[in-house]
Amino acid sequence: MRLSRSAKITLRIFAAAVMAAIYLPLLLVIVNSFNATTSGAFPITDFTTRWWEAAFTNEGVREALWTSLRVATVATVIALLLGAMIAFALSRYEFFGKNTVNLLVVLPIALPGIVTGVALNNTFKTVLEPLGIGLGLFSVIVGHATFCIVMVFNNVQARLGRMNRGLEEAAMDMGANVIRAFFTVTLPGFKSAFLAGGLLAFALSFDEIVVTTFTAPPGTETLPIWIFNNMARPNQAPVVNVIAAVLVLLSMIPVYLSQRMTGDDRK
Amino acid sequence: MQATAASGAASLVSAAAAVTPAISLQNVVKTFGEFTAVKGLDLDIRQGEFFSLLGPSGSGKTTVLRMIAGFELPSSGRIDLAGRDVTRKAPFERDVNTVFQDYALFPHLSVAENVGYGLKLRRTSRGDRRRLVAEALEMIRLPHVADRLPSQLSGGQRQRVALARALVLRPQVLLLDEPLGALDKQLREQMQVELKQIQRTVGITFVFVTHDQEEALTLSDRVAVFNEGLVEQVGTPEDLYERPSSRFVASFLGNTNLVEGELARGLTGSDALLSIRPERIRIRQPDEPLEAAGMSSVEAVIEEIVYTGPSTRFVARTSAGQKLIVQEQNDSRASSAHRGDRVRLEWSSRFNYTV
Ligand SMILES: Nc1ncnc2c1ncn2[C@@H]1O[C@H](COP(=O)(O)OP(=O)(O)OP(=O)(O)O)[C@@H](O)[C@H]1O
Ligand SMILES: [Mg+2]
Numbered sequence: 001m002r003l004s005r006s007a008k009i010t011l012r013i014f015a016a017a018v019m020a021a022i023y024l025p026l027l028l029v030i031v032n033s034f035n036a037t038t039s040g041a042f043p044i045t046d047f048t049t050r051w052w053e054a055a056f057t058n059e060g061v062r063e064a065l066w067t068s069l070r071v072a073t074v075a076t077v078i079a080l081l082l083g084a085m086i087a088f089a090l091s092r093y094e095f096f097g098k099n100t101v102n103l104l105v106v107l108p109i110a111l112p113g114i115v116t117g118v119a120l121n122n123t124f125k126t127v128l129e130p131l132g133i134g135l136g137l138f139s140v141i142v143g144h145a146t147f148c149i150v151m152v153f154n155n156v157q158a159r160l161g162r163m164n165r166g167l168e169e170a171a172m173d174m175g176a177n178v179i180r181a182f183f184t185v186t187l188p189g190f191k192s193a194f195l196a197g198g199l200l201a202f203a204l205s206f207d208e209i210v211v212t213t214f215t216a217p218p219g220t221e222t223l224p225i226w227i228f229n230n231m232a233r234p235n236q237a238p239v240v241n242v243i244a245a246v247l248v249l250l251s252m253i254p255v256y257l258s259q260r261m262t263g264d265d266r267k
Numbered sequence: 268m269q270a271t272a273a274s275g276a277a278s279l280v281s282a283a284a285a286v287t288p289a290i291s292l293q294n295v296v297k298t299f300g301e302f303t304a305v306k307g308l309d310l311d312i313r314q315g316e317f318f319s320l321l322g323p324s325g326s327g328k329t330t331v332l333r334m335i336a337g338f339e340l341p342s343s344g345r346i347d348l349a350g351r352d353v354t355r356k357a358p359f360e361r362d363v364n365t366v367f368q369d370y371a372l373f374p375h376l377s378v379a380e381n382v383g384y385g386l387k388l389r390r391t392s393r394g395d396r397r398r399l400v401a402e403a404l405e406m407i408r409l410p411h412v413a414d415r416l417p418s419q420l421s422g423g424q425r426q427r428v429a430l431a432r433a434l435v436l437r438p439q440v441l442l443l444d445e446p447l448g449a450l451d452k453q454l455r456e457q458m459q460v461e462l463k464q465i466q467r468t469v470g471i472t473f474v475f476v477t478h479d480q481e482e483a484l485t486l487s488d489r490v491a492v493f494n495e496g497l498v499e500q501v502g503t504p505e506d507l508y509e510r511p512s513s514r515f516v517a518s519f520l521g522n523t524n525l526v527e528g529e530l531a532r533g534l535t536g537s538d539a540l541l542s543i544r545p546e547r548i549r550i551r552q553p554d555e556p557l558e559a560a561g562m563s564s565v566e567a568v569i570e571e572i573v574y575t576g577p578s579t580r581f582v583a584r585t586s587a588g589q590k591l592i593v594q595e596q597n598d599s600r601a602s603s604a605h606r607g608d609r610v611r612l613e614w615s616s617r618f619n620y621t622v
Contacts, residue, residue: 169338170371172358174385174436184384188375 026248033241055242064226070137071212071222072205075144079201082145083152084194088186091160105153108146116146117214124215135217143215144208148201155197155262159190196258203251223247287350289314289440289472290335295344297330304330306496308344312440312474317466319475319483322493323519328476329368331493332442335474336365349439364433366443370425372417378404378428379413385436403431406465423454427461434465440472447482459486480520484508492516508544510620517542517622522592524548525622530589534563539621545594547618550581550602551611564613567591569604583612 003011036046055061089095090102108116124139133139167189171181187194209224216225227243230236288311297305305327312318320328333339334346337358346354353361364385372381379400386396404410407427417425426446433441446462447455463486466473477483483490484504492499492507492515500512511517514525526534526541534541549558553566571582574597581593581604591612595601604610 164369164371166367166369166371167373169358170365170367170373171384172338173336173363173365174432175359175388177357177359180388185373188373 029241029248030245033238033245035238035241051238051242055239055246058239060221060226060230061223061239061243064221064223067137067220068206068223071140071144072202074141075148075205076198076202078141078145079148079152080194080198083149083197083201084156084190086149087153087156087160088182091157092165106150109150113147113208113210114214116143117211120146120211121214135215137220139215139217140212140220140222143211144205147208147211148205151201151204152194152197155193155200156190159193160186163189192261196261199254199258199261203254207247207251287314288312288347289316289349290474291347291350292331292335293345293347295331295334295341295346297327297334297339298342304496305334305341308496308498310491310498310501312472313489314349315470315472317463317473317475317486317488319477319487319490320493321477321480321483321490321519323478325495326493327496328478328493329444332365332444332474332476335440336363336442337361362439364436364438364441366426366429366433366441366446368444368446368448370417370429372425372429372432374417377414377416378409378420381417381428382432382435384432389436399435403435406434406468407431407461422449423458426450426458430462430465434469434471437469438471440474442474442476444476445478446475447477455482462486484520492519494519511542511622514540514622517620522594524591526589526591528589529587530565530585533565534616534619535621537621542620542622543591543614543618545580545592546578546596548591548593548612548614550583550593550595550604551613553609553611555611558613559615561616562613563616563619564611565589565591566609566611569606569608569610572604572606583610 031044033051034047034049035044036048036050086101086105090098120139120143121135124133124135128134128139163186167185168181171185172178176184207224208222209228212222212225216222221229223243224247227240227247231240290310290312292308292310295305295308296303308331310331320331322328330339334341335348337353337356337360341354344354345352348361348363372378373384376384382403383396383400386399391399400413401410404413407430409424409427409431412420412424412428417428420428426449430443430446443462447458450458459482462473475483475486484507487504489501489503490507491501494515500507500516502510507516508520511520511523517523517525522545524541524543524545526543527538531541532538550569551558557564565585567583567585569581569583573580573582577597579595579597579601581595583591583593585591593612602610
């Protein structure tokens, strides 16, 4: 498409403004984590790595990071298994209520997090706690898994829909049973969509705060919750900057990788 | 005549093979919901035969092929392979391989891995596998593409790799669903010759789906003509072309003049429908005497002349209004008839086929 000169310039200015609005604050957080003054005053006069050291030796931060990693990893694994299985079942088999299942699986991403959170909170408190399963790491993982599944499911389902079903038939024609055909032909076909979905799920879980608030028991903090609880404390502000900087990097890497992966298959 | 020659040849093959067909369909019906795609099909395909399923789009050819391969379950009826009932067997339990219309090569595997896929499943040793794959690629004359991905091949090369991938397993029966459909005319004709040669060399039964009547006639030992889920006629190409059993077969295989009513009565003395092939008819001057005894003849006026390279097509009309098409080779015997000329059309009476 050819654009006029003025249109090009206008587009560039808009793009630059949007980028600036998104990324300057992020940059500011990272820069500020090296600011020697605790008030975050600008311009920066003294650089220091003191806050980074403080952050890494902070017991609360370490615990929160460990919790976040465990939750994100387990939720992602659950999402990978269930998301891919549901996507495969929905795209390859006809059954009663298929559309309903499809809708129910993607709904959690559309529902406000607060609704999911309250619902899960109620379920655990009123139904599961009497059975011995109260709020805990498990309930946080379940909460995260509800929206992580959607990431994997959507990616895999889109890919399966575009894949040639004849390939599976060809595999069976040459002697592969259903399971062999799945692992030798279907899985390689959606592998990158599968991994990309997993990375997105991980990133999403890692910075989730709303559902976590409602499903975590008192005293259990993920990294975002720790930030939330400590932001208001003046002496913790610089450490919060450090954690925020780490979060930015940790969630951008998976998103970047998943973009690269889905881009790769398109050629 | 042709029929007796064919059965004579068959009787030379071992008696057992002659009695047990490679494929036997017995009263096979396939319905999709309300719609009946195959309406009670009986068909025997002999061992080592090049057998074509020919018919217009939607006549049920692919459905029949998919039932033989095991991708579709017949709604009723029975399918035998080499005398064994396989009606309810899964595709991977049948000694049948398919060349798919879109080739269905695995995009993430190299050509060699594609061809070796089935062998690997059979736990053929690595050494044997490499040798068999190399031989198969040799047979399709593409040994140099072994390490390429399917996306790096031309359409004709993909087609040949799909053929090699199916043949390397040495199935009893090879099913081909319009394998040449995606190729241009020239490549198509070249591949037809190769396909026929390969079939003769390996001696495997080929079941070939096509809607191209010329392709079916040139390649096949026998052809089944499909129409709306039913087989209209089964026979050698000559049977079908020279002795069509129905109006549909006569008009589907090449051009023909279907003659009925007064002219037909005049020619044969009965009311039956006649099929007269355009290339059998000669154009003569009205006053010329009949060439020989036993000729049919009718006067007509040339209405249209279409030059098609090796031959010319004339459209003539009799005084009674019957349209007759005449196909004439452009050789030394060509008539020099012009549009509007009054001529006499003449053909041997043995070419008056009652349909
Ligand atoms: N899975 C299906 N569900 C419903 N109808 C089907 C299905 N498969 C085939 N049909 C119908 O059955 C009929 C026969 O289809 P089939 O594919 O066998 O035709 P064909 O002779 O191979 O035609 P073509 O030359 O176009 O490939 C068609 O009317 C088609 O619409
Ligand atoms: Mg078809």
